[in-house]
Amino acid sequence: MTPPGHRPAPWQPGDVREAAGGLFALGLATFVAITTELVPVGLLPLISADLLVSEGVAGLLVTAYAFMVAALAVPLTSATRRLPRKAVLLGALTVYTVSNVLVALAPTFAVVAVARALGGASHAVFFSVSIGYASRLVRPHLAGRALALVTLGASAGFVLGVPLSTSLGTAVGWRAAFLVLAGACALAGLLTALLLPSVPGGGAPPDDAARGARRTALAGVTTANALAYLGHYTVYTYVSVLLLAAGLTAPAIGPALLLIGGLGLIGAAYAAARLDTHPRQTTVVTLLVVGAGVLALGLAFPGTVGTLAAAAVWSIGFGAVAAVFQTAAIRTRGASPDVVGALVNATANIGIGGGAALGALVLDGAGLAAVPYTGAALVGVALLVVLLGRRAFPAGSDSPEA
Template sequence: MSTPPVENVASPPAKGEESKFPWVALLALATAAFVGILTEALPAGMLPEMSASLAVSESAMGQALTVYAIASAVTAIPLFALTATWRRKPLLLGAIAVIALSNLVTAISPDYLLTMVFRFLGGVAAGLIWALLVEYARRLAPPHLQGRAIAVTMGGVPLALSLGIPVGTFLSGIFDWRTTFLLVTLLGVVLLAWVLASVPDHRGRRGTAQASVMRAFTSPGVIAVLFVVAAYVLAHNILYTYIATFLIEYDMGGSISLVLLIFGIASMVSILVVGAQVDRRLRMLTIASTVLFAVGTTLLAVFAESGPLVLLAAALWGLGWGGITTLMQTAVTDAGGDAAQALLVTTWNGFMAAGGAVGGILLEVFGPRSFPWSVLLLLVPVLIVVVVGRRHAFPAQRPGMAP
């Protein structure tokens, strides 16, 4: 198996420290992931209130999510190249500060255009955070625990989706949407202090960042991993973005919150399982995640009239989705090194944004019943690529792990 060496300019752990797991620092990084995703998706639960306040249509206000995702996608690689030699901690602190500023301006802005400009800036900062988090997690943990460190760090993503957004929507109902964004701003300020106190600094990378990204792109296995990311994220976002529309089609509009709650709980279970096993079972877990998502989607396609089976489908979907961030981050870094993270961020956010657009086309042309069938069409090639990519992309044994 041929994989490029992972850049690691940090000092190796001192003797006797290999077994220590840096929980405090990793949880700070997980909170950064939580804040980044929460900032991106929070408007989804408050579109009517935000659109009324800023005097625009709900569809126009919905672009607050799209512009954030696109900003992360199109700026990740250029920012990775520009900041390659910079110290990592000031860079991370600066990105968190920009996201906090984006939320503050969103909370107080009376103007739609101003809001969208700062949403874009927030997305740029989030793209930089995604490129930094896995690199940081790998540097903080000993080699045999790097997969677990990535799992802890990326655990903030499903937590934001499963708990943060519903709680934010609930708070906006008690107070208002502007107060909710102010609370997220406060969380960002607390996070700045946490990172400042607990996360160590590291040097940037040596060499040419552009060459590193190109070398990562051409490394064996990277393209296969990026394909899986693209198809998996597109499939998930087609269904997740329009799950309410799909359920209403089958007279289950009253069960939307329950379906999303079960999906969120299952996602957290997936994160825990993947985090405990990813270092030794990345290939098996990726195949299992894809199969679980496909089985859940099949239930939605065939048995959507049955309430209990829909709830089972949501649980299987969550089990298949929750750990995929950790699996793909680990796989792409194993195959292409830290530079591959910028490629993953671009792919992930680009196809996340595409999910809403593709889903909208499917809705207009074929109706909501087409969603699960479309997802299945995307998951079939995903499973094929994972099974075939056993040498470089999804090996049975990760590089550097003892058999």
């Protein structure tokens, strides 16, 4: 029993094994967060038919959500910087729960859009804080592995969350899928409260001669991050539409996304094994695989087998994307961990929202077959930024110096 007036010793970063409970909690919370963000992707045809809007307009549910994150990540992170980090995460999970319940009960598309915007505001805080949180749970040289393990939750969102919600929505209705997701968010909040240790905030970088180089490196990482997500979500937002056009039936979309998404765990495991020792090479290989997969999708479409095979390659690569950019950004030390998290979060969601909007424009203009080529070109530009940015993406795990 703790003596009266005696405070427990503050959390001290350790190795991955010592931080396992906290990393699991963050991974689980990340799973429900990513599933909440992306659940409309597999349900777009159902939502558009029920609410009497086009699939392009329904895709704007992803855009509005992402743009809320992009606009609010930095200001909300700054506004909550004095609050306990764990309390902020738990608050965000509560808002996710409320948002999903409101979507499930919404009578019109406008109400759905407002409820999704509420979820986007929660997302703005959640990922900004969780990225810095994960890096604080372990010693600095283990940050890559810690972030990669937490982003397994994101991969699980692709592997299980989106496909299962798609299958559930197809079987019993899209509204039921959102209600089940609300329950999963509430459960994740409870387990996070029990398992995640409280950690201190702060961690601002030193004000020294290398500050300018660190900030430039951080700008390079976040630029490449935005481009990679822009290319991916230009295509992924409409993946259910692509698969239907490639010959899959509506009931087969969920299982197909489950199989394809499961391969993303290969990329996540690759990142976890190599990010702390070969960060630059890991980033280059990741973007090469993503770009090649999306390009192959364009070349194979509308052939069923070729489209599925290309999507599998694309998914393997994308499983590592979140971890490689989060780790690179943290290691620049261009800002405090929470601000770095906010910038990574904001730029990723600029890419997510921009990709959904750009994909809708291409879909309604040049047509569905042009969507993968657009995405592949943008991933190629992200790869070029990485190749040119040796300070932002160094061969070793050291921070950039002047």
